[in-house]
Amino acid sequence: MSLARSLKDGLQFHAQVIKSGFTPTVFTSNQLIHLYSKNGLIREAYRLFDEMPERNVYSWNTVINAYIKAQNLSNAQNLFDAVPEKDSVTYNSLISGYANRDGFEDRAVRLFLQMQNDCDGVRRDEFTLTTMLNLTAKLSALSWGQQLHSFMLKTANDLSGFAVSSLIDMYSKSGSFPDAWTVFERGSSSAVDLVSKNAMVAACCREGKLDLAQNLFWSKHQMNDSVSWNTMIAGFAQNGQEEKAIEMFKCMAVEGFSWNEHSFASVLSAFSSLKALKMGKEIHSWVVKKGIDSNPFISSGIVDLYSKCGNMNYAEFVYLKMKVENSFAVTSMIVGYAAEGNMAEARRLFDSLADKNSVVWTAMISGYVKTQQSDDAFELFRQFMERDARDYDALLFINLLGACTTQAIVDPGKQIHAYIMKVGIEIDEKVVTAVVDMYCKCGSIGYAERIFQNLASRDLILHNVMIAGYAHHGYEYEALQLFEEMVKRGLQPDAVTFVAILSACRHSGLVEVGENYFSSMTEDYSILPERDHYACMIDLYGRANQLEKATVFMDKIPMELDAIILGTFINACKMNRNVKLANDAEEKLLKIEGDNGARYVQLAGAYASEGRWDEMGRIMKKMRGKELRKHTGCSWLQVGNRRHTFISNDRSHSETEAVHAMLDCLIQELVASIHDEEELSQ
DNA sequence: GAAAATCCGT
Structure with missing residues (x-):
């Protein structure tokens, strides 16, 4: 019996087997199950498994993986429970299935904990550990990752390319770049593994260290593959260096690597940022020709391109062709409509989404803020606070606080501040600065001062905000003193600082002091006015x-x-x-x-x-x-x-008559009292 | 002889 390589061969072979009345060996059936699964024929794969007179652990594992591949985790779990003798592959497969499915991560962890204690007594191997590292990277759970790392060291499972690349990725995505670098250095002491190198380049990009990323990329560049190129394209695109991203995109093809979904998605985002409609359109036609325009990353990238370029008709057209709801595309369109002031269309899209993530909420609320519809912004924020989910986008708070600031309304600002403290959001520097600025500009300089003084670290921007706050409230002494303190602490003032300082002087008529600061600005700090x-x-x-x-x-x-x-x-x-x-x-x-x-x-x-x-x-x-x-x-x-x-x-207020009647009353009383005074003085 | 794991895209 020959080995089935293509699906066609497999089907032919299978038909022959049935016709001849032979019973294939377990080994052959397993191969066929795998072949069907690889081609998406899950029913056929299962039927073959079901009809096997005897099975071994390979049969079970193969069919379980067929269901995992088909995203049917409940069938996979049922089969898993029925396996007479599980081995590490059985466990690893289901762990990986759960780890990669949003919302089922806890099941992966439970299986991991159970596997060595269970009656099966299955040992955790390198596959288990790399899968779990992948999961902790996804969850940014640094302490779990560290425990896995030490377990790997103890069991000497930390040296293969799989282990090293997973560890680099885990440390990088958990915000521990130096550890990622250490692992990389130690792992590549003998021979450099390409996947590990790629993971390290990606880690550098994530950290914004593009020079380091480039050095790594070009060192041993003979070994680079298309992932290496895509990593660099993405790195440039995500760090505001769109031209370089485009250059790498072109260079990649010249060097003989073909573009794939990743390359297109990254270069599309570069073109969107540049609002390069013409070039973007070329990519659009290219991906349609290649038949990859249904990829959700690509299609939402195209929607984003048209939205950023203000071409909402095209954006809608592309979005309507997408078969599944896509919150990224919708977010782009909400931002696009908001930019042209069309909040009704933005809201229609927002309401059409069944599953709203925090970014969509942020886009919608910020849209209201930008179009100065702050009542709608605050109303929607109220609904945001009532939902169950607990994920946030710092930009939401910054924008909302900005709305309070421009309108000088402190009460909603206080509510936002209270909400931030209540849900215990990790306080972002930018958010704190926005809170202080809000209190300053809304007249609550005391609150601003208290928050400012309780902060452990204060950067230049925060100082600028506080100094400007003092200046606006006529506390020129405090403004100037804070400036001097700041300089004493070694913070270099910038142009904005001096605007605040000069403002303090002009509000209190300190001509000479102002003149001194004005000249000091250029002479001592080399800041051009x-x-x-x-x-x-x-x-x-x-x-x-x-x-x-x-x-x-x-x-x-x-x-x-x-x-x-x-x-x-x-x-x-x-x-x-x-x-x-x-x-x-x-x-x-x-x-x-x-x-x-x-x-x-x-x-x-x-x-x-x-x-x-x-x-x-x-x-x-x-x-x-x-x-x-x-x-x-x-x-x-x-x-x-x-x-x-x-x-x-x-006269548009609903109670304008009552308001004016009251006003008339007050005026009459005022006039009367002036008369009284005049009579008295005569 | 067969099954499972790593890096790149909103």
Whole structure:
């Protein structure tokens, strides 16, 4: 009897066996079961197994693996339970099945614990250990990984390529890069194993150490395979070096390696980041031709490309062709719709998802934040807090806190802060900074200060936020003191720090102090002043009634005067009631920003303050016909959970009549009391 | 003589 190599041979062979009435040997049947399983013919594989008059442990293992391959873990488990004599392969197969299935990881662990204690007394071998390492890497369970590692050392199972590469991967994915490196160094003391090298290159990329990754990649580069290339392409793409990723992608083909799903997925993400629609489209057509456009990584990559390029029609078209729900593609589209302000479409997609991960929630809520629909953002966040799952995206909190900050509403900010503490999220530096910033900008400088002072480590950005917070609240002394402390601790201030410091000075009229810091900035810290610093200085002089100094200062600014600087200067003129200088600056400003309605309003305001109604009328006339899309300034009141916003002459509130009746009442009382006082003084 | 494990893509 000959060995069946292809499926066709196998089927022919099987038919002959049945016709001839022979009973194949157990060995031959096992081979056939494996062949059927490899070709996805699970029913045929099982029938053959079922009809075997006698079976050995190979038969059981093969058919169990057939079910695992077909994703049918319950049948695999039933067969596992029925195996008369299990060996390590029986255990390893099912452990691997559970380890790779989301939500069933605990069963893998239980089987691992049971295998050596069970009546079967099956020994854990290298297969068991590498599978378990894979699982702990997936769960980022460093302490389990370490225990497995020491077990491997004890049983001398730590030296093969399988062991070394799994260990590198485990340490890297558990956030312990130095240990990964140690394992790699020790493992490659004799001969370098390619898979281990690839795992180490990937670990370097994960860590952002791209130079190290490249050195490794090019050392012994004769042995590189397509995985090595894909690793580098992905590494560049994930670390913001899209051009290099594309270069490697091209180079890979030149070197004779063919592109696969991994290569396409990575280069697609590079093109998306660059919004390179044309090149992206080429990849699109290429993958369609190759027939791999149904791969979920590829198809969602294409959806992401079109979404990032603002082509939502194409994105929808590609998404509709996908047969299964894909939260990654939906996230891309939500972000895409949010970017064009179409939150209704974004919400439709969000609601269409049966299974929402934290990234989708973050995208949707952040979309509301970005389109300034903060009521919707907070409402959705309330629903987010009520769900059972406990996974988070730090970006969600940063964006929501940002919404509180721009609206200066502290209560929702406090709720977010409380929620962060309640669920015990590992406090990310960026999140803490956002919390401090929120309290600063919402007027709760005391809270901000307390959090700031209790932090063990404080970086530059946090200091900048706190100094700016003090400055905005008129605590110039605290701002300057914190600056000095920061410098004493060895933190180098940056351009942002000086904006905050100069702001502190201008708010309290500390002209000389401000001048000193301004020159110290360049002389002591080699930071070139930017637009904001110049504007700060002009404002500083303006507020201190030193318009002449402002004018002299402005003449020395070595960059082109832009709207911010001129606007600030006009404000300074306004404060010093100097219409002549304002006029000159106005001409310059209108040349730069003739279309910006806000500037006209600012100018008109400057003249109105002077009582120059004719001038104001002139400006208003110039304004007419231009598109004036100034954001309307509004006032708001928080009553209970609702915030009520008002603009001037606003009668849209549902209780506007009652509000105005009350207002009339108050005005009358005010007028009456003024009359009383006048009568008294006479 | 046969069965199980490692690295790369949202």
